[in-house]
Amino acid sequence: MISIKNLSKLFQLKQQQIQAVDDVSLDINKGEIFGVIGYSGAGKSTFVRLINRLEEPTDGDVSIHNEDITKMSNHQLRKKRQKIGMIFQHFNLLWSRTVYENIAFPLEIAGVPRTERKVKVLELIELVGLSGRENAYPSQLSGGQKQRVGIARALANDPEVLLCDEATSALDPETTDDILELLVSINKKLGLTIILITHEMHVIQKICNRVAVMENGRVVETGDVLDVFVKPQSETTRRFVQQLNPLEYEKDRLSSFINEDSTSEVIKLHFVGNHAKQALISQVIKQFDIDVNILQGSIAPTQEGAYGTLFVEINGKESVLKEAISFIENAGVEVEVLHDVE
Numbered sequence: 290m291i292s293i294k295n296l297s298k299l300f301q302l303k304q305q306q307i308q309a310v311d312d313v314s315l316d317i318n319k320g321e322i323f324g325v326i327g328y329s330g331a332g333k334s335t336f337v338r339l340i341n342r343l344e345e346p347t348d349g350d351v352s353i354h355n356e357d358i359t360k361m362s363n364h365q366l367r368k369k370r371q372k373i374g375m376i377f378q379h380f381n382l383l384w385s386r387t388v389y390e391n392i393a394f395p396l397e398i399a400g401v402p403r404t405e406r407k408v409k410v411l412e413l414i415e416l417v418g419l420s421g422r423e424n425a426y427p428s429q430l431s432g433g434q435k436q437r438v439g440i441a442r443a444l445a446n447d448p449e450v451l452l453c454d455e456a457t458s459a460l461d462p463e464t465t466d467d468i469l470e471l472l473v474s475i476n477k478k479l480g481l482t483i484i485l486i487t488h489e490m491h492v493i494q495k496i497c498n499r500v501a502v503m504e505n506g507r508v509v510e511t512g513d514v515l516d517v518f519v520k521p522q523s524e525t526t527r528r529f530v531q532q533l534n535p536l537e538y539e540k541d542r543l544s545s546f547i548n549e550d551s552t553s554e555v556i557k558l559h560f561v562g563n564h565a566k567q568a569l570i571s572q573v574i575k576q577f578d579i580d581v582n583i584l585q586g587s588i589a590p591t592q593e594g595a596y597g598t599l600f601v602e603i604n605g606k607e608s609v610l611k612e613a614i615s616f617i618e619n620a621g622v623e624v625e626v627l628h629d630v631e
């Protein structure tokens with residue numbers, strides 16, 4: 290487990306002080322993919338760089354598997370850093386070295402003998418899907434391939450933790466998805482703990498188990514990804530969740546589709562996890578004497594199961610509508626009544 294306690298970083302500039310990270314405490318479980326999301330300037334990069342002491346904390350502790358890295362000597366820290374891999378937005382590859390040589394570099398530094406090095410590098414090249422490109426130089430690779438080299442290099446010394454600093458922000462959406470899939474498969478195959486920072490909610494949705502939301506150096510919300518999607522607590526989190534389906538938040542838009550009928554109601558259904566797999570609407574139609582008009586729906590898969598919303602207009606006798614709503618709620622689906630036509 291990674292235990293972060295009261296972690297702070299104050300940058301002391303000539304004219305001003307910047308509290309980049311402000312009293313952050315978090316526990317990250319072994320083997321999970323933990324996301325940190327925030328807008329530009331929220332303190333994400335500083336936070337992630339404090340975890341391997343690329344930045345020195347002003348205050349607080351970071352323990353990785355019960356070893357407090359903030360108390361380590363430079364020598365101990367160098368050894369420990371071999372067990373903390375890191376990948377970057379702009380890949381940070383060595384441009385004069387080939388794919389093979391980039392990946393071999395951390396092994397050379399760790400003093401791994403040449404033959405052992407070769408076995409490991411070839412294994413990593415296969416793991417990240419770059420077989421055949423061993424002798425290419427970074428300038429001959431696409432963005433996605435460069436990040437694959439970055440990932441292989443970060444894994445060379447069999448780290449316990451992989452830190453990802455906006456690792457997909459420079460990539461197009463399709464390549465982003467490929468790299469995210471690679472991170473999930475590495476997490477599963479190697480049981481590696483991954484801490485990932487991003488400003489994009491779909492990155493969190495796709496691969497994280499838990500998430501922390503940062504604002505002005507502080508963590509304003511933390512929880513399981515599904516819980517945070519379904520019930521965002523802070524305004525900042527709500528704005529991030531909105532990124533995934535902006536239309537869902539334009540309830541006014543729906544009003545033009547609603548029949549001017551005194552017996553209709555518009556409801557929003559929240560499907561979480563396995564509840565998203567039920568044929569609930571067809572059951573409601575069969576069981577109750579009501580009409581259902583589907584206005585809008587969406588579903589987003591997460592590592593912890595799916596999360597979906599559906600806006601429907603239901604039309605029928607008031608007492609029957611009430612019964613139908615109770616039926617839906619009893620099936621484990623949350624119902625929000627949005628609009629009562631007078």
Ligand SMILES: Nc1ncnc2c1ncn2[C@@H]1O[C@H](COP(=O)(O)OP(=O)(O)OP(=O)(O)O)[C@@H](O)[C@H]1O
Pocket residue numbers: 300302307308309327328329330331332333334335336488
């Ligand atoms: N080395 C530094 N010296 C002084 N101020 C810094 C330094 N690094 C970061 N800051 C400041 O700390 C604050 C947080 O920056 P940080 O880069 O951690 O945020 P971020 O959430 O990662 O944003 P971005 O995604 O834009 O990088 C910002 O106000 C930034 O200007």
